[in-house]
């Protein structure tokens with residue numbers, strides 16, 4: 001039997017089945033009391049349920065090609081975690097749109113159409129490579145969420161902090177599962193690395209587009225779309241010295257190295273401190 005899983009032995013991908021009461025938070029600008037920053041996260045949440053369904057489908061498609069029992073079991077837990085994230089963010093999105101008058105059919109409809117279109121145009125292996133790329137992006141964002149500069153450091157509180165850090169921690173636990181499946185099924189294939197890297201460029205472009213379309217809808221409904229101050233602070237939040245995109249950039253671009261693997265970044269200390277925080281709340 002060949003080794004196919006390269007997730008460290010001491011990482012266990014756990015099903016936690018968390019439930020969150022979010023209605024009180026979602027009715028207001030819950031992130032730093034700021035419309036742009038709040039819309040950034042809310043628009044990201046809109047992409048999750050449909051995105052995570054397609055992650056599950058694309059990985060499951062190859063499950064029977066995997067022989068390493070460790071990776072087989074990680075696939076099962078990966079699908080379990082993403083399934084629960086999907087459920088919680090579905091509820092999040094329904095509550096958000098109800099509380100704030102956003103149009104969920106419009107927001108999700110365009111993502112659903114895009115996924116449907118890519119399902120017809122892309123091969124199974126291309127779909128898997130897009131999943132691997134998006135899993136890299138979520139792992140990078142998770143690192144920031146659980147890290148030092150963090151968003152969770154006094155800016156988010158209560159149930160929102162619980163939801164976003166829980167999702168981040170689980171993304172970090174399973175960050176190499178889709179990657180290991182892709183690497184195993186494309187071993188010795190000449191297109192493997194090229195496809196992996198070009199899928200990240202493509203996935204980044206479409207994800208940012210989806211987030212901005214969502215944000216524009218939200219800010220327009222909030223009557224903040226033409227507020228210059230909100231946009232200047234928003235751009236600062238993304239690209240400034242401690243900005244979201246700027247601080248995530250070094251980890252993001254590691255993906256373009258030839259021998260890249262998600263666990264080359266040892267993020268276990270972040271997971272450990274999140275776990276410790278969980279235990280102290282119980």
Ligand SMILES: [Fe+2]
Pocket residue numbers: 052081082085167171
């Ligand atoms: Fe997820």
Ligand SMILES: [Fe+2]
Pocket residue numbers: 055082135138171174
């Ligand atoms: Fe994930």
